[in-house]
Amino acid sequence: MGKRIAVAVGMAALAISSAAGADDATLLKQARGLFQPIPSDVSAGGTPGNKDLVHLGRLLFFEPRITVDGTVSCATCHQPSLYGTDALATSIGVKQRVHPRNAHTVLNAALSFVNHWRGDRESVEDQATQALTAPISSGHDERAVVDRLEHIPGYAPLFKAAFPNDANPITAKTIGAAIGAFERTLLTPSAFDAYLAGNVNALSATARAGLEKFINTGCVACHRGVGLGGDMYRKFGVLEDYWTVTGSRSVDKGRADVTKDPADLYVFRVAGLRNVAMTPPYFHDGSVAALPDAVKIMARVQLGVSLNDADTNEIVAFLTSLPGELPVEFANAPALPPGAVVGSK
């Protein structure tokens, strides 16, 4: 379904639902028009990552020895314990370097049409490849990353198995491909998917009331689809400048800094909400710590709606029903091939 058509369907559902207190069947029908369950496979190009590739990517995701001071891995800013985030407003990388924006979760990141807040990472593979040699997250160039991995004897056979046709399989591109293939397995189906499949009682009555408020308030204009977001760009602060409400310390021009197009001023990728209750703080700069506050701010600056506490709490109850279980291969850290960080004496 094209984006424009999906929006049109969403708007139609919005109109239908404007009478308060839809019955269960009506609400489910509306929801099914707006959201989709998480698919079982979101492999790149429709080709499931082979087992060796995903396994290698899993090891590399947890591998800190490739970064300049040997302390930062993907799992540093995307910790399993914190649902693939770091709970910081903005992350801290190697040598105490501060990231400019909040680390969004890797869970379901492969569902997003682009990655990073400004959409300047095309895919999870692109994100991983760029992070591998970025000054904040790594501090190393490709040669140094590869050199570190070549000094850990256990990796050579793993790369050979994952990339059997490559004569020199350890490169930034293969590392990014492997990590991306692993990230594509990090999906969190939940009670909400059971609900969409027709099990109305998979969500509590309060969560269903919250779902109805979430639809009727207009949140679904952007937070819809399989990820409840993550499939379009939108300006943050349609009716008011966002920073006047979030208390942000600085003003981020958003996608305009990437495209140099004034039309993209304060435009960001819409965040997916699948695990939002587990991933505070909120927004591109992590400026808001509590989920009810974030909900009220969004309603106000995006939709011009002043939500009262009762309505906010219902929406929060809905959002709290969305997180799934941590994927086993994510929560469960693999034992890495042994080897000291070279040159750290």
Place this chain on the structure above:
Amino acid sequence: MGKRIAVAVGMAALAISSAAGADDATLLKQARGLFQPIPSDVSAGGTPGNKDLVHLGRLLFFEPRITVDGTVSCATCHQPSLYGTDALATSIGVKQRVHPRNAHTVLNAALSFVNHWRGDRESVEDQATQALTAPISSGHDERAVVDRLEHIPGYAPLFKAAFPNDANPITAKTIGAAIGAFERTLLTPSAFDAYLAGNVNALSATARAGLEKFINTGCVACHRGVGLGGDMYRKFGVLEDYWTVTGSRSVDKGRADVTKDPADLYVFRVAGLRNVAMTPPYFHDGSVAALPDAVKIMARVQLGVSLNDADTNEIVAFLTSLPGELPVEFANAPALPPGAVVGSK
């Protein structure tokens, strides 16, 4: 068994074994006189940590939000993927502060008679409690740590369950007690324990040959007991100054800096070797990256023995047979109660 008696038994076994090529039964008998299998329970004071206490400790072990910049948890220097270490010569804590010594693994740390290289941590509980407010590992005082935890609503009921008789259960002492109770579960029984139980073929012929060399060379004078070390202090560099062989960048006076006793100059807690093959680099300063080099250096400076490559490789084969599986509750990161790091905006 007292320490002196254990040493006497070890020395007796050493004398018996001096004829090369002991048969399997003789070698097993020797080994049983020198080593013990990992017990199923090493709870503090013989009282198993209750389930709520261990569960809370597990969460707190993975909790980075209590340290000053919100980035460092116990699992930072003691990563599951790296067998409870960080693969660095010496660890890096908050705000890029460098630890003076190598982080030894938390696996089987509760088996050790004291903790840290200089023995200045009485127990795993003492280590955790002190780390909680130390400048390098935390950068916070007790009040700030407690404040961070109190801002994460999910923790209050967990502390109440673990410490039902405490009116104000969130303190440095209770946090240390909980983390310690969790660490006491981090035991790694392995093929070597099956061997000690009588299954001779649990170790390969090469590993058994290495065990015999390990005994006959005299390594067992210090690396013996349940942890193959971790139950005494010894001077590092009995026959030669250690730093002339390790290439250490600086000279560490060891326990003498703690006790102010010249007899403790260059004295360290003997490292346990249970997972040594998985935890490079080696020694108190991580100055040696490769296990064969570490074995040769120890033989030379402690025992005056020049090991050839073949003997070294056999000993390494024995040491490589020692690691156990990562404990499930250690490898498997728990989902932490959600909450942003306060004041990190």
